[in-house]
Amino acid sequence: MEEEMEQVRRYFSSGRTREASWRKSQLHGLHRFIGDREDDIFRALLRDLGKSPVESYRDELGILKKDINAALDNLADWMSGKKIKLPLVSFPTTAELVSEPLGLVLIISSWNFPFGLSLEPLIGAIAAGNTVVLKTSELAPASSDLLADAIPTYLDSKAIKVIQGGPDVAQSLLHLKWDKIFFTGSKQVGRIVMAAAAEHLTPVTLELGGKCPAIVDSLPTWDFTRDILLKRLVSGKFGSCSGQACVGVDYIIVQENFAPTLINLLKGITEEMFGKNPKESHAMTRIINAHHYKRLKNLLKEDGVEASVVYGGSMDEDALFIEPTILVDPPINSDIMTDEIFGPLLPIITMKRIEDSIKFINSRPKALAVYCFSTNDKFMRRVATETSSGSLLFNDTILQYAAETVPFGGVGESGFGRYHGKFSFDTFSHEKAVLRRTSLPDFWFRYPPWNDYKLELFRLFYVFDYLGIILTVLGLKKPRPRSTNV
Structure with a gap:
């Protein structure tokens, strides 16, 4: 080799x-x-x-x-x-x-x-x-x-x-x-x-990679527009390699009083996209191998996690298939909330106030991407200025990966460097850096031997414009007093 x-x-x-x-x-x-x-x-x-x-x-x-x-x-x-x-x-x-x-x-x-x-x-x-x-x-x-x-x-x-x-x-x-x-x-x-x-x-x-969060602050009341945003959200989790994507949605953060509505909407859109039997829809990829299948299965079997499943959860080991699964408030310290999921398991974390999502995200390693669904300009500005991630996308998911004019890469534990x-x-x-210089002219005072006059010329050289230096060297302009300010 x-x-x-x-x-x-x-x-x-x-x-x-x-x-x-x-x-x-x-x-x-x-x-x-x-x-x-x-x-x-x-x-x-x-x-x-x-x-x-x-x-x-x-x-x-x-x-x-x-x-x-x-x-x-x-x-x-x-x-x-x-x-x-x-x-x-x-x-x-x-x-x-x-x-x-x-x-x-x-x-x-x-x-x-x-x-x-x-x-x-x-x-x-x-x-x-x-x-x-x-x-x-x-x-x-x-x-x-x-x-x-x-x-x-x-x-x-x-x-x-x-x-x-x-x-x-x-x-x-x-x-x-x-x-x-x-x-x-x-x-x-x-x-x-x-x-x-x-x-x-x-x-x-x-x-x-890492755990890419999606904040859902609010959704439009108009059904058509709301469904578009929901499809973007669901596709960003289940519709791209069945969640086996480093830039896919890992979990959702939502305000407590809006969570029941969001969960019902997510169930409806998931069934619309993948049918009542997702395995037969041919719209979802399978889990890559038996090792990762067992890893995902074990995430659901951890204490307190299985009880948080509100939708899906069925598995087929022979076919290496796991259907879209939604969980609500699994234990924060469980593996499903500390490890990158890389599969079709979607935890939903509820907050008393949606503004608390910023603190929650900042308490965890920096993500490859943060997604935020909101119509509140003030809140979106806060998310943009108060969180750090490889990329930030409002009201859609994964789109940044397909844009070659946008740098793609992580920050912190989600990686470094960028491409596309x-x-x-x-x-x-x-x-x-390639520099080209002619042999003339040259500033004679840049070379030894040194004296106080050359020191003064260097002081002028770094603060005056070119004309000022020429005039000073010729004695036609007096040196400017040096500032004593720090």
Whole structure:
């Protein structure tokens, strides 16, 4: 493995990947792969997760096509240098920021969106001119096999490698020297990635997750508008990989007196979207494997949690299926309220006052996203200024993930670094400052030997404009008295 990685590193050193033509050809290759193998991708996602082709296209293929087109349309602009305004001390100098590729990068993907979370960072890494090793998730074997088989056909196999395998392979990869590591997964594994990266002082982007809350302050009284917002809320929990999404709604906070109304509304919309028998609707994905199924089952079996179930709760271990389940006020210190759920279990936490939701959110680790459903401008301003999260979205869920012009990433324990669109390009680039200066003129007093006159000139140099300095040096302007204020 180490020898193969060294070959990829040498290919980067050849300079081929720095060329705009190479970058564009690889992006076009990715686009062809998604178009040519669309049916194969649908089949792989159905096999791994039971995903409907509609959900697969909405959450993965459609977003990828859009983002590849955005990268192709804007690549020339992203690659061009950005002029920098310099202070007087640099006169006469010009400067610009030039984006250069980092080198050989490692992308470790996740299983819940095996194509989106593999190829979305790959778009940025390619656009920035890097060579890439992509470690796919062994928990989505059909998707991993397809990527490993197809990527060498559509992309430059000397520059882009797909590696398959389990945790042992990931550990081996992590201890090699990389110029960047991009990891999507859990906080627990994120800590392992950071510890390994420290061995070579490798920069890391961590896309983790956490418990994303949804505050429901109020809903419109008009049925049509209210139902739209409810569908957005329910879809943000149950309708995106059955809750197995790091940016999905983890739990809801609602005012105590509004909770019964909200629960009845959520039940009605859930049945409208997934039917009375969600298992037969083909609109929900299954749980990824037996381990995660048992983990979710155990969350419900904890003391005080099972009694809080007010809707759903049925399970089918053979089919790895759990129906949409709503709980009201499970114990705050139970695992379901301290661990990321990553499944179709929806706790609802009630508060005496909705304003208390801000304090509740701030008492917990920072989330990847906070959602707030409200028509109260004052309350929304408070949520925006008094909470911290990777992103904040009012009156919808998950939409920020699909917008390539919005940076996607976490803060605190939900991760750090950001990507999508130009932000992906920046994540896999180093912005190098390039300054150019002529040989003349020069300020003679910048060099030794030192004297008090040069000290005074330096004092003037950092506070006066250019004309003031010239006049002072020529003796046509007296130095300004120095301020004694602190």
